[in-house]
Amino acid sequence: MNKQSIRVENLVKSFGKGDSLVDVIDKASFSVETGELIALIAPSGAGKTTLLMMIGCVEEPTSGQIWLGDEKVYDNKWLNKDTRKIRREKIGFIFQAHYLIPFLNIIDNITLLPQTSGQSKEESEKVAMELLKYFDISEKAHAMPSQLSGGQNQRVAIARALANKPKIILADEPTAALDNERSISVVKMLKKIAIEQNVAVIMVTHDEAMLPLCDRILKIENKKVVSTISRPL
Amino acid sequence: MINLAKKDISHSLGKFLVTAMGVGMLLGIVLIMMGVYRGMVVDAEILINDINADLWIVQEDTLGPFAESSRVHEDLKNSISIIDGVKYSEAITFQNIQLPKANMPIRVMAVGYDPFGNINPINPNRLIQGSKLTKDHYQIVVSKETGFKLHDEIILARDKYEVVGLTEKTVSSGGDLLVYISLKDAQKNQFSYSNNRVRNDRERGISGNDTTMVNAIIAVLKNGYNTDAVAKNIKEWKHKSVYTKKEQEDILGKNLIERAAKQIGLFTGILILVSTIIIALIIYTMTLEKMKEISIMKLIGIPNSVIIKMIVQETLLLGIIAFISGNIFSHLIYEKFPKRVVLEISDAWLLFIVVIIASILSSFIGVKKVISADPAAAIGG
Numbered sequence: 198m199n200k201q202s203i204r205v206e207n208l209v210k211s212f213g214k215g216d217s218l219v220d221v222i223d224k225a226s227f228s229v230e231t232g233e234l235i236a237l238i239a240p241s242g243a244g245k246t247t248l249l250m251m252i253g254c255v256e257e258p259t260s261g262q263i264w265l266g267d268e269k270v271y272d273n274k275w276l277n278k279d280t281r282k283i284r285r286e287k288i289g290f291i292f293q294a295h296y297l298i299p300f301l302n303i304i305d306n307i308t309l310l311p312q313t314s315g316q317s318k319e320e321s322e323k324v325a326m327e328l329l330k331y332f333d334i335s336e337k338a339h340a341m342p343s344q345l346s347g348g349q350n351q352r353v354a355i356a357r358a359l360a361n362k363p364k365i366i367l368a369d370e371p372t373a374a375l376d377n378e379r380s381i382s383v384v385k386m387l388k389k390i391a392i393e394q395n396v397a398v399i400m401v402t403h404d405e406a407m408l409p410l411c412d413r414i415l416k417i418e419n420k421k422v423v424s425t426i427s428r429p430l
Numbered sequence: 431m432i433n434l435a436k437k438d439i440s441h442s443l444g445k446f447l448v449t450a451m452g453v454g455m456l457l458g459i460v461l462i463m464m465g466v467y468r469g470m471v472v473d474a475e476i477l478i479n480d481i482n483a484d485l486w487i488v489q490e491d492t493l494g495p496f497a498e499s500s501r502v503h504e505d506l507k508n509s510i511s512i513i514d515g516v517k518y519s520e521a522i523t524f525q526n527i528q529l530p531k532a533n534m535p536i537r538v539m540a541v542g543y544d545p546f547g548n549i550n551p552i553n554p555n556r557l558i559q560g561s562k563l564t565k566d567h568y569q570i571v572v573s574k575e576t577g578f579k580l581h582d583e584i585i586l587a588r589d590k591y592e593v594v595g596l597t598e599k600t601v602s603s604g605g606d607l608l609v610y611i612s613l614k615d616a617q618k619n620q621f622s623y624s625n626n627r628v629r630n631d632r633e634r635g636i637s638g639n640d641t642t643m644v645n646a647i648i649a650v651l652k653n654g655y656n657t658d659a660v661a662k663n664i665k666e667w668k669h670k671s672v673y674t675k676k677e678q679e680d681i682l683g684k685n686l687i688e689r690a691a692k693q694i695g696l697f698t699g700i701l702i703l704v705s706t707i708i709i710a711l712i713i714y715t716m717t718l719e720k721m722k723e724i725s726i727m728k729l730i731g732i733p734n735s736v737i738i739k740m741i742v743q744e745t746l747l748l749g750i751i752a753f754i755s756g757n758i759f760s761h762l763i764y765e766k767f768p769k770r771v772v773l774e775i776s777d778a779w780l781l782f783i784v785v786i787i788a789s790i791l792s793s794f795i796g797v798k799k800v801i802s803a804d805p806a807a808a809i810g811g
Contacts, residue, residue, distance in 0.1 A: 285731025
């Protein structure tokens with residue numbers, strides 16, 4: 198049975214002070230369940246990356262509440278000052294480009310975070326190899342990122358996001374640098390991960406062609422998360 | 431746990447090594463500078479140590495031949511030799527001369543001594559070929575660095591001298607190569623005038639010139655006598671300035687080495703400061719090049735400690751490799767310097783400590799950059 202993985206209540210984000218105060222997000226409230234792939238869309242500059250960063254405990258909201266899994270992490274202030282620990286344990290990030298560490302080989306890129314979290318080298322490498330097999334690039338385990346194609350690197354980046362077994366994946370335009378065919382492949386992969394690994398995925402996208410592949414769409418309009426539209430898969 | 435510094439360096443090993451070697455060459459120059467100072471100290475004391483006299487008797491109110499001009503009569507040695515406590519005494523001269531050479535004359539310091547006297551300034555350990563002087567005239571012992579060979583003929587003033595011995599690593603306190611000639615030859619060269627000069631002097635009412643002068647009298651004491659007491663006795667009765675070996679070394683230290691030490695010390699300090707700034711700039715640049723990766727690492731949850739460890743390890747390794755290559759570099763080139771360079775292990779260790787401290791200070795710049803890196807910079811391209 199699916200359960201709430203992300204819950205946001207009355208989330209507000211403003212920049213500036215006094216007369217120059219600008220609201221970017223105004224009282225956003227929504228939730229995402231495990232196994233769901235959500236598309237977050239909005240015009241450029243409307244605040245989708247800001248929203249993603251607030252959920253990802255990178256940017257501090259102005260007010261509101263955020264729950265990640267069962268844990269309330271924000272209630273008008275961070276309830277745990279070590280937001281990096283929250284990110285390390287609960288969230289996997291995927292970016293526009295793969296942003297793999299260029300001086301680490303593929304397997305080291307994937308195992309860096311788990312090993313930092315205390316996993317042994319053997320255990321983390323076993324998980325990494327399983328992920329690489331899952332993404333059909335296990336033969337590239339010891340290659341450097343520069344030796345892989347863009348699509349392969351993006352799959353590695355997704356594997357890295359999953360390496361610490363997070364329950365939330367935040368993807369910031371993961372298909373921006375890919376052609377249409379590869380974009381569809383990546384989004385399908387995210388959907389598959391969401392279901393098979395019981396993960397909630399929020400994906401920022403500009404690409405309308407990806408929307409039918411998502412379970413729901415969150416749209417930011419006039420500073421509010423105004424609509425939640427269900428779309429058939 | 432993955433060692434990020436090791437992985438980063440392996441990824442760009444060539445660039446890292448070349449950078450470290452570049453800094454190493456700078457550190458090598460620092461070592462050479464320290465070696466130049468050490469060499470200056472050794473050089474300054476060669477002649478004093480080789481002569482190994484207990485007392486130096488020089489012209490009154492002068493500091494002696496290593497600091498300023500001094501002239502005393504040669505026969506002073508006789509009256510010194512009968513002073514209570516003196517075992518024997520000899521006369522000695524020092525004079526800068528030019529040895530003629532096909533391309534360019536060589537400036538040397540000529541030491542004049544009595545070949546049949548009791549004090550021989552030529553250290554047998556430094557005499558590598560031939561013998562010391564065996565005649566009163568027309569023989570010369572030269573430093574091999576002058577380029578002359580055994581039995582070569584050298585013309586000094588109006589006379590031909592035969593090279594009868596070669597020494598090595600013999601230099602004056604000023605760094606000039608040493609040659610040794612007999613006291614009589616030295617006096618003739620230093621104090622006798624040409625015929626024209628003698629005639630000119632006669633017209634002026636100056637009659638003759640004294641060629642029996644020397645620059646100093648040196649004395650060796652009998653066992654059991656206090657050098658200070660004998661020196662005091664000579665000062666009072668002979669109206670001369672008298673210095674012990676230790677005092678001569680101090681005069682050299684004050685007049686020659688101390689100022690050179692300050693000069694070299696300041697230069698060395700500036701070089702170390704420049705090296706530190708260069709290491710800091712390299713680390714800053716290396717950190718800047720990785721800012722995107724650092725932001726990504728911070729965003730995905732890698733603790734600062736892991737990233738800082740990478741920066742500090744890379745800085746220390748840069749310093750250590752630079753130090754090793756600096757040592758290799760300095761050992762490869764130090765013998766090519768015209769003056770003595772003495773590379774001492776203690777100096778190398780001192781530099782190592784300085785390099786490590788400089789590296790740690792330099793890494794703070796990288797660490798500060800890491801701490802201030804915004805993880806949000808990873809998002810949005």
